[in-house]
Amino acid sequence: xxxxxxxxxxxxxxxxxxxxxxxxxxxxxxxxxxxxxxxxxxxxxxxxxxxxxxxxxxxxxxxxxxxxxxxxxxxxxxxxxxxxxxxxxxxxxxxxxxxxxxxxxxxxxxxxxxxxxxxxxxxxxxxxxxxxxxxxxxxxxxxxxxxxxxxxxxxxxxxxxxxxxxxxxxxxxxxxxxxxxxxxxxxxxxxxxxxxxxx
Amino acid sequence: xxxxxxxxxxxxxxxxxxxxxxxxxxxxxxxxxxxxxxxxxxxxxxxxxxxxxxxxxxxxxxxxxxxxxxxxxxxxxxxxxxxxxxxxxxxxxxxxxxxxxxxxxxxxxxxxxxxxxxxxxxxxxxxxxxxxxxxxxxxxxxxxxxxxxxxxxxxxxxxxxxxxxxxxxxxxxxxxxxxxxxxxxxxxxxxxxxxxxxx
DNA sequence: CTAGTCAAATGAACGTCGTTCATGGAGGCC
DNA sequence: GGCCTCCATGAACGACGTTCATTTGACTAG
Numbered sequence: 001x002x003x004x005x006x007x008x009x010x011x012x013x014x015x016x017x018x019x020x021x022x023x024x025x026x027x028x029x030x031x032x033x034x035x036x037x038x039x040x041x042x043x044x045x046x047x048x049x050x051x052x053x054x055x056x057x058x059x060x061x062x063x064x065x066x067x068x069x070x071x072x073x074x075x076x077x078x079x080x081x082x083x084x085x086x087x088x089x090x091x092x093x094x095x096x097x098x099x100x101x102x103x104x105x106x107x108x109x110x111x112x113x114x115x116x117x118x119x120x121x122x123x124x125x126x127x128x129x130x131x132x133x134x135x136x137x138x139x140x141x142x143x144x145x146x147x148x149x150x151x152x153x154x155x156x157x158x159x160x161x162x163x164x165x166x167x168x169x170x171x172x173x174x175x176x177x178x179x180x181x182x183x184x185x186x187x188x189x190x191x192x193x194x195x196x197x198x199x
Numbered sequence: 200x201x202x203x204x205x206x207x208x209x210x211x212x213x214x215x216x217x218x219x220x221x222x223x224x225x226x227x228x229x230x231x232x233x234x235x236x237x238x239x240x241x242x243x244x245x246x247x248x249x250x251x252x253x254x255x256x257x258x259x260x261x262x263x264x265x266x267x268x269x270x271x272x273x274x275x276x277x278x279x280x281x282x283x284x285x286x287x288x289x290x291x292x293x294x295x296x297x298x299x300x301x302x303x304x305x306x307x308x309x310x311x312x313x314x315x316x317x318x319x320x321x322x323x324x325x326x327x328x329x330x331x332x333x334x335x336x337x338x339x340x341x342x343x344x345x346x347x348x349x350x351x352x353x354x355x356x357x358x359x360x361x362x363x364x365x366x367x368x369x370x371x372x373x374x375x376x377x378x379x380x381x382x383x384x385x386x387x388x389x390x391x392x393x394x395x396x397x398x
Numbered sequence: 399c400t401a402g403t404c405a406a407a408t409g410a411a412c413g414t415c416g417t418t419c420a421t422g423g424a425g426g427c428c
Numbered sequence: 429g430g431c432c433t434c435c436a437t438g439a440a441c442g443a444c445g446t447t448c449a450t451t452t453g454a455c456t457a458g
Binding site: 033035045046048049054055060 | 414415416417418419
């Protein structure tokens with residue numbers, strides 16, 4: 001019995017994540033509805049709660065996919081430019097981050113827009129994926145600062161990632177600032193080139 | 200008749216904003232409830248809609264206050280250090296921004312966490328307040344780049360504001376990165392000092 | 399002072415949401 | 429084949445923002 005049941009649960013889980021991902025991509029995090037989801041998946045609303053703790057758990061699963069796609073995309077882009085210097089490679093990474101956010105705005109925003117009840121805490125793989133992103137940045141950064149220890153590299157990595165993230169986040173938020181994409185790229189390059197060209 | 204009515208509306212409006220502000224401060228944007236608000240204000244739920252278009256309008260009013268408080272706080276702090284150089288003044292501004300966000304995390308987060316239906320657009324005073332913040336930064340920045348034109352200053356201002364905003368936002372988000380406050384300050388100083396010490 | 403008028407205040411009702419739980423039925427075990 | 433267990437089910441629940449028919453009360457005209 002266990003075998004058949006587990007398989008069905010796993011299939012339903014994947015189907016729900018796929019449908020939810022499409023919904024978030026199309027209309028944003030706020031448009032997810034348990035009933036619509038169950039309807040599209042061909043199951044009862046209650047079935048969702050046999051597979052996920054709650055809607056937040058489902059969103060976290062969607063974000064897990066997005067994190068992997070983002071990491072793979074950025075890695076691929078920078079791997080194709082391993083011959084360039086560390087500063088140019090960091091700019092490449094940041095542009096790829098901007099590109100992903102710009103191409104998948106709703107999915108990308110969902111990464112940082114999950115509301116979690118206080119008791120629930122972030123799954124370990126969430127921080128793992130963020131660490132993987134950090135490590136993509138810290139590699140060229142270590143070349144810029146060959147004598148820096150791990151703690152210093154970690155601080156500079158977080159600082160640069162957060163800076164680029166802020167530029168992308170506010171730049172894409174048309175409501176607040178609304179800046180053309182090429183000007184966002186100019187801002188990113190301005191920060192990274194000036195920061196990493198100095199010791 | 201009009202006089203008395205308008206006065207009561209204005210009083211109710213202010214009372215509602217004050218109560219909502221306290222509620223957001225205490226428990227965050229997501230804890231605002233129309234019924235609880237009406238209960239505390241001593242009015243009917245429907246009365247809220249005689250004064251505001253909807254809950255989003257009320258939140259925007261709260262954010263308006265927060266924007267003014269933030270602007271006044273940052274201005275006061277930097278005004279007390281007008282004797283220092285432009286780079287040090289920019290670090291002072293950024294530290295003040297961090298301090299405000301850290302002291303009023305829920306109100307500060309509400310500034311960027313409002314959900315608005317697509318048709319509604321940002322009130323003009325919202326962008327005005329943001330422009331006021333920008334101008335606080337662009338003043339010392341113009342001293343760093345005396346030969347830069349307005350468009351270039353605008354781009355660098357947005358880039359630096361967004362960078363600091365990103366560092367503060369991700370640094371305070373204990374869920375995602377969670378960094379001690381002094382390390383956040385180190386990140387800010389790292390970015391600003393390196394960016395503005397170069398041409 | 400009284401009657402009339404009309405906008406503003408009211409709160410029950412509505413539609414929708416995430417979540418739960420008693421129930422019915424499908425599927426493994428003897 | 430009969431029993432029993434366990435899971436899918438979807439109606440029900442409580443809470444939410446918002447609406448609207450009704451009541452209220454302030455102001456004016458006579």
